[in-house]
Amino acid sequence: MKAEKLEVVGREFHERRHLTHKRMERWIRLQQFVYGLPEEYAYAVRISTRNGRTESSALVTVGWMSWFGRGLGSDRQHSLGLALLNASEALSANGTRLFLHNVARWLLSCLNVFRPRREASRRSELPAEIDHTDLLAG
Amino acid sequence: MEILGSIQGENVAIEGREKMQRQMRDFISRLQKGDRWNSGNVLYKVHFWRPFFGAKVDSLIEFRADGQEAWFARANGPDPWKAFCRAMGSLKQIVTEMEMREEGAGVNESGET
Numbered sequence: 001m002k003a004e005k006l007e008v009v010g011r012e013f014h015e016r017r018h019l020t021h022k023r024m025e026r027w028i029r030l031q032q033f034v035y036g037l038p039e040e041y042a043y044a045v046r047i048s049t050r051n052g053r054t055e056s057s058a059l060v061t062v063g064w065m066s067w068f069g070r071g072l073g074s075d076r077q078h079s080l081g082l083a084l085l086n087a088s089e090a091l092s093a094n095g096t097r098l099f100l101h102n103v104a105r106w107l108l109s110c111l112n113v114f115r116p117r118r119e120a121s122r123r124s125e126l127p128a129e130i131d132h133t134d135l136l137a138g
Numbered sequence: 139m140e141i142l143g144s145i146q147g148e149n150v151a152i153e154g155r156e157k158m159q160r161q162m163r164d165f166i167s168r169l170q171k172g173d174r175w176n177s178g179n180v181l182y183k184v185h186f187w188r189p190f191f192g193a194k195v196d197s198l199i200e201f202r203a204d205g206q207e208a209w210f211a212r213a214n215g216p217d218p219w220k221a222f223c224r225a226m227g228s229l230k231q232i233v234t235e236m237e238m239r240e241e242g243a244g245v246n247e248s249g250e251t
Contacts, residue, residue: 021198021212039194042213044228046236049206059232061224068235 020045020080024060027084031062036102038063047080058083140179141166148187150195152218158184161226166201168233175203186218197221199229 028041043060053072058080060067071082143162145155152158162182169175185198194214199222201209211228215221 024212039192040214042211042224042228044211044225044232046232047208057232057236059228059235061228
């Protein structure tokens with residue numbers, strides 16, 4: 001009963017959250033495709049409405065890269081769009097360096113043809129020895 | 139204050155529900171101590187599922203506080219606990235980023251707070 005009550009209170013505010021998840025997912029898939037990032041991803045979004053203004057923060061982590069953006073707008077999607085835009089600007093600032101890094105890696109892989117294939121595939125994965133409980137600290 | 143929450147799995151066996159619940163309550167109390175959430179009712183939901191393609195488990199964490207605040211995080215990982223840790227780690231990182239920015243905004247040009 002109480003859960004239903006809370007659901008009704010928050011319905012109007014959260015009605016488009018599926019759209020937000022879909023948007024984030026598409027954005028992440030695009031970055032993975034364009035920059036050849038690994039499959040691991042994580043993102044967090046905060047949307048807050050106070051005094052008629054909506055503020056949002058978005059943190060996106062794909063593989064070894066992480067972006068943070070903030071947005072302030074008249075509604076949720078607008079503020080989230082701004083937060084993502086800020087995050088993608090940070091990405092494009094790093095784009096040239098990342099592109100050169102990828103070219104250098106490709107050249108090295110062409111030169112080093114005798115390297116075992118297993119080791120080459122391992123380089124694109126996150127290290128397995130990451131202790132995930134460390135992420136909960138702080 | 140009232141906290142209502144659920145942890146659900148879709149074709150995924152979930153172990154360590156108590157640990158997850160403790161982490162969620164710690165996160166809520168941290169935000170309430172920092173006066174970010176003044177609301178009396180907080181609802182959270184943790185959902186795990188396994189996508190059709192790929193061997194990883196996806197996790198989704200959602201918080202709602204009185205319709206004014208929405209926090210959600212999503213991550214994937216090799217098992218539910220690791221996916222949960224990564225999503226929760228992202229949420230905590232957002233809090234840290236916000237605290238750092240607030241501290242930075244509170245410092246004047248001479249470096250005094």
